[in-house]
Amino acid sequence: METLHLEFMALVTKENILNYIPQRNPICLVHSIYESNEQKVKTGFVVEADHFFVSDNKLTEAGIIENLAQSCAAQAGYVCSLKNMPPRVGFIANIKDLRIHSLPSVNSEIITEITLKAFVMNVTLVIAASTCNGEPVAECEMKIFVQA
Numbered sequence: 001m002e003t004l005h006l007e008f009m010a011l012v013t014k015e016n017i018l019n020y021i022p023q024r025n026p027i028c029l030v031h032s033i034y035e036s037n038e039q040k041v042k043t044g045f046v047v048e049a050d051h052f053f054v055s056d057n058k059l060t061e062a063g064i065i066e067n068l069a070q071s072c073a074a075q076a077g078y079v080c081s082l083k084n085m086p087p088r089v090g091f092i093a094n095i096k097d098l099r100i101h102s103l104p105s106v107n108s109e110i111i112t113e114i115t116l117k118a119f120v121m122n123v124t125l126v127i128a129a130s131t132c133n134g135e136p137v138a139e140c141e142m143k144i145f146v147q148a
Contacts (some may be wrong), residue, residue: 010034010044012078020077021070022089026052029067034111041075041114043067049106058103059110064138065095068128070143071112076124093123094143104132112147122146 012020012033021030032044045067047054053063069092077087102111112130119125122145129139 010037012074013035020081020087021073022077022087023070023073027054027066028070029063029111030070033074033078036078038079038133039116040147041071041078043071043112043114045110045112047104047108047110048065054106057106059105060103061100064100064103064110064130065098065140067112068109068114068138068140068142069116069132069144071128071130072124072126072142075114076146088146088148090124090144090146092142093145096138096141096143098138100138101136102132104137108132110137117141122148 010032014031017030020025020033029045030043032048033041034044035042047059047069053060053066073090076090079089110130110132115127117127124144124146126142126144128142130137
C-alpha cells in the first residue's frame with residue numbers, strides 16, 4: 001500500500017522547513033509541519049532511500065529517535081516564527097519509556113505528534129508518538145533542555 005503524502009495541506013513544507021529547525025542535511029528528519037501551537041505539533045517525514053539514517057530500505061532506530069526530537073524543534077521554531085523571535089536551540093536531556101514498534105520503509109511517511117506536558121525553567125517535557133500508515137512506529141517521553 002502506498003502512503004498518501006499530505007504535504008499539500010502543510011503549514012510548512014520541505015522547501016522551507018530549514019527555516020524552522022536547526023538541523024541540516026544529511027540529518028534533517030522533518031519535511032512538513034501540519035499543525036502547530038504552543039502545546040502540540042504534528043509533523044511529517046517521507047523516508048528517502050538515500051537518507052543518512054536509512055539502512056536496508058528502512059529508517060533506523062536512531063533515525064526514529066531523531067525524528068521525534070526534530071519534531072520538538074519544529075514546534076518550537078514555528079511558534080517562535082509567529083512571535084518574530086529567533087528559534088532557540090534544544091538538546092535531548094532524557095528519553096523515558098521509549099518503544100519502537102516498527103521501522104518505516106523507504107517512501108513511507110511518518111507522522112509524528114508532540115504534546116507539551118510541562119515546561120520548567122529551561123527544560124521542556126513532552127510526550128512523543130509517531131505512526132506510519134496508521135500503525136504505531138514509536139513513542140516516548142522526552143526532556144529537552146533549551147538554551148536560554
